[in-house]
Amino acid sequence: MAVPVLPNSSNFLGVALVINRSRDGPRFVFHYPPHIPAVDARPSSRGTDSDDLDDDDALMDRISNPAAGASSGSLPKGVDLANWNHDDHLETESGSQIVPWEHVGGFPTRDLESILTPPRAYDKKLFSVSLDQLCVASYPICVPENGVWKKKKRQPKSRPSLSTRAGGGDDGIGTSRNGDSPVLAANIPQIETHDMADEPLGQEAIDGPEDGTNPEEKKSGMTMFNLVFILNPNKHETKELVDTVYFHIIRKIIKAYKYAQQRSDFVWKESKRILQLKDKGREDKTRLSVLWRQILETSSLASSMQDIYEAVRANKIAALQLETPEGTVTHSVQIPVPFHLPDIPAADDVEAEGLRGLWVTTANNFADLDMATIDDLSFLDKTFALLLLYDEKKIISELQADGDDATNAMIEFVRLSKPTTSFHSIGQGPSLSPAQVRKYAQHFIFWRRAIAIPPLHARDVYIMSPNSKTSTLPLASQTWAKAFPLAPPLPNFLAELSTAPRPYKFFAPSKNHRPQYLQMLAWLMRGGWVTQLCTFAYVVVWPEIQYEVDYQIEADEIKNAKNPSATDDSASSPEAPTSQGSSFNGSDFGDADEEADRERASSAAQGSFASKSRPSSPASKADEDESLILSPSASAAPTDPLERSVSSLPPLPEARNPNESIAEAARLTRLADRRSRAHAEHAAQHARKRAPAATDHPSQNLEAAHLAHLAPYIILDAKKATGKESMYLSAIGRRFKDARVRASWPVFWKYFNGHSALERVCLMEDLKRKEAWALLTAMSEHLITVRHW
Known part of the structure; x- marks a missing residue:
């Protein structure tokens, strides 16, 4: 990671x-x-002759010594620069001072100030x-x-509200593409932030000094x-x-x-x-x-x-307070930190120790989404809810103290936000629009008041997080006992979650206890103690379906070889007559070299045929007889398909030896015979194969003799399937007997990529959870699943 x-x-x-x-x-x-x-x-160069140092070495030697310019011989006896505490002043024997604040990072400030x-x-x-x-x-x-x-006078500008500041710029919305949603860089509660645009705000900054002098005259x-x-x-x-x-x-x-x-x-x-x-x-x-x-x-x-x-x-968040004569200027900045991790930090990684205790999940990984989906982030509303990291009453009191124009709307959002309610559900209510819900959620997430999680549900499975910070377990156990006095001890409850993972509702003693147990689950998620165990799927193609698709592909090839004009429109044109009789497509059973030889032979033969038909050309009796057979002007039409195709080509002016023409024609005949035999053998071999037969459970049909050479095939991303993989998916879809399942198969297979949790299919497709799982269960014959966070 x-x-x-x-x-x-x-x-x-x-x-x-x-x-x-x-x-x-x-x-x-x-x-x-x-x-x-x-x-x-840098190692000291005091033992080096100064004449051997060039200008650059001399400069670096000077600025690398804390007491540059004062040799050790000029210091009082007993003073050691190596053990100088950099808090006291040092005085040389000549009376000069070595001031502690004039050396920063091992460099004299008089050199740094020029460089910086x-x-x-x-x-x-x-x-x-x-x-x-x-x-x-x-x-x-x-x-x-x-x-x-100071800048020139501008029109007075009122202080922008939160909704105005959220429009853009450095103090507005900033977008993060490392697998997270956009974040709103607005103010945290109780911290007043002015718009730090290039133009100054406030009447004092606009009108200039109170003494009436022109600021442009004062440099x-x-x-x-x-x-x-x-x-x-x-x-x-x-x-x-x-x-x-x-x-x-x-x-x-x-x-x-x-x-x-x-x-x-x-x-x-x-x-x-x-x-x-x-x-x-x-x-x-x-x-x-x-x-x-x-x-x-x-x-x-x-x-x-x-x-x-x-x-x-x-x-942490840095809150600045600059006390100016015109009032206090406040501003808050921070480096956005991840509130979740897709993987567990290595045990020996010292730098990752600070990431212990973060929520570990792959729910926020959107690297596999196409750009059209990334540009439209409304799908996040359906799959995420807001989990407040602080008490709701405390956040509301902070918002009320801030007194912003958007305070009332944000307070309403906090009251409606529950870890079991998605953003989409909140946006469907009468109080807030979907755009407001998304904006306020981004605000609280960016300023570390909340995190976005998949909505908690009693039917989902939760386990103890492998990234939990167990060193704080004793203190967390005390807080847990105060918050939920009737609940099992925290260590016992965490152990029970991971010993035998099962839907969370089974841990509640009764249905009436579920709301309290969901609050306990939210507390555990807030502290990074638990994570959701999700199910991910790939499409598996069983040998029976592979054989069916391969059999159909082979049958189509034989059919197309018998009648190439039915599938290759480019083989015929309005100017050239269509060949009759048997003809074979060289691209089906021959190589490119043989096809090229055939074209060259046809061209050469036509050149010689054209030269024989000219009256001025002398010819022997044998040549005349052969011309009666091969010449396009002969009264008897050729009966061989190859001869008919050759005769249809336009004449070429180039002359050719008649013996070579005869040899080329014979060669073409041999090639045609070879292809004909290959086609016949291929068709006969296909006819001897066993016709595919669909069974109710192809996953169990692995011992048949005609399937012994095939192994199950896994499609890593069904959404990106092409070629034979797309044919596999279509063949699987035809196997479903239920029309609802058959119609849902092309819709659902985009989630079968090993990255999309099946628990969120119901949210993405606006289906009831029970209905979505019924459809997935009907497809389970052709899915292979894994479980992780």
Whole structure:
């Protein structure tokens, strides 16, 4: 199984902000966490003669040493750079300071700030640089060409509602094609998100400063800012990790920063405040940990960088709160994580340990669907229901506190959403339309408030999930006992589910207990403790049906060989007379070389025949006699079919030796005789075969002598069957005696591919469960089934 590459504590080292100033040049503003250690530092070259180092080696040697520019001989005695805690200041014997926050990832910040301020060509583009083992990714934002961050006046624009924001863009709907449904990147409850479009929102940003000065006359002191993500990925995972962080985190965070900068010069003002605190800390020799605590308490920009780092490395939702003079700008970003897995992570895969406890299923795998089905995702409404991951009352209270225009509709959706009710059923009611149901479901799924599961049903089979996180079983058992005090203990109940899998309704003491037991099942699904055991089918073609199809194909070939004009319209044309008598199609029993020889012989013979018919050509008595037999102008019509077909060809001007013509004609006769004998033998052999006879149970007819050379054949995907496989399916369909089953066979066989669960056929075809299983049972003679999640 391919585990998605996500940021974690090992490959995501930190985040930093670099700005470029119009007068003083680039400046490394802030980074978090306070200490970003070097990873696989380049070996020291202190023992190498400096004359032997080229310019590139000298540069890398300088930026790879934490105390570049200060040799160990200039440090006080007893100071060891290798054991430096990067919290205290160091002072050389010459009086210069080595400041701990001026070294990030093993590189001096004065070198990094130059590297991480790319030219304007990288404005609003992915900027990625590799520094030894480190990789940095960012999305630089440059000031507009006029040097002013604020834009020109625009018409006032009201704050968009949730339904408006869901229309598209980075803050609207984003589509995922790794086997999942589309997701709605709207706001989580209690988190206010402004539309971070390029144009600023709010009357203050539109009308300019309150002092009445024209913002275009005041140039900004900052020409660029760059939020940099410092990564340490495995070599084969670099591109995937960079793309994931860039598309889901970096671009959306920068959009929020850019909005705040255009609205109130937020990034520049916060950067100046942080740089002033760092300069003061340098003078006072403030410890790194103390200084960073002061900065985080003072600057909301620095605090947002801390929130980004902590949330992204823990794979959680990062909620930003930028305190600007015009008000708080809030924005939430996240990397969508899978809520299900198609397979079990390997036991020795350390990186996949975080995926333990996820729901394991193949129900959300749509890789085999054609593009027409993928473009129309309405079929998901029939096969999925919403399972809330939090208490319904808690989610409703959060929605009520949010106060959005769509709050009432979303609250109604939460109340109607049950893990036993499909989206299709909810959309058929009077309260919500199918489009609203799908949109709100995508909203809750994307923001980790719910997951989509096949509707729970008491007749389905559920087992303990092989991917369950058993290390949390003691704590989960206590929660289970509080939620369901009358239920069996959780370990016992899980063991009973997997010991003898059977429909879930048999675990309930009575029919009245089923609603409570379905609630227990929803609790188990929510925690990834159980998964559904589904049935998947392939079409199996038994030898009896194979023999029937092969027998019919052979009979048709013999029939077509006897009368080729009945099946090959291209053999006759209006200009050429139709041959009479016996004639054989060379493509049936001969090879291509013999057919080509026959055509060349016919052409050669016609050339010689034409030359003999000319009056000026001298001829002997024998030639004249032969011309009476072979020439098309002879009074006696040819009696041999081959001669008639040859005589019908147009004359060719090329002359040919008459002896060669006779030899070619004889050769053609031999070929015709050979084909005639082959056809006769083939027809006789077919006549000796036993005629196929249909039995009631072809799966049991395996010992007959005429079937001994055949083995059962499995069609891997009946929907894509062509050629002989399609003939097998048609032959099976003719075997069903019940007209309803015979009519349903072409409809159902698209699910016989080993990937579509038979438990969902009733949902897809709008049939009652009992009726769908009755039809599948009638077809079971020709199906081979497997069971898994």
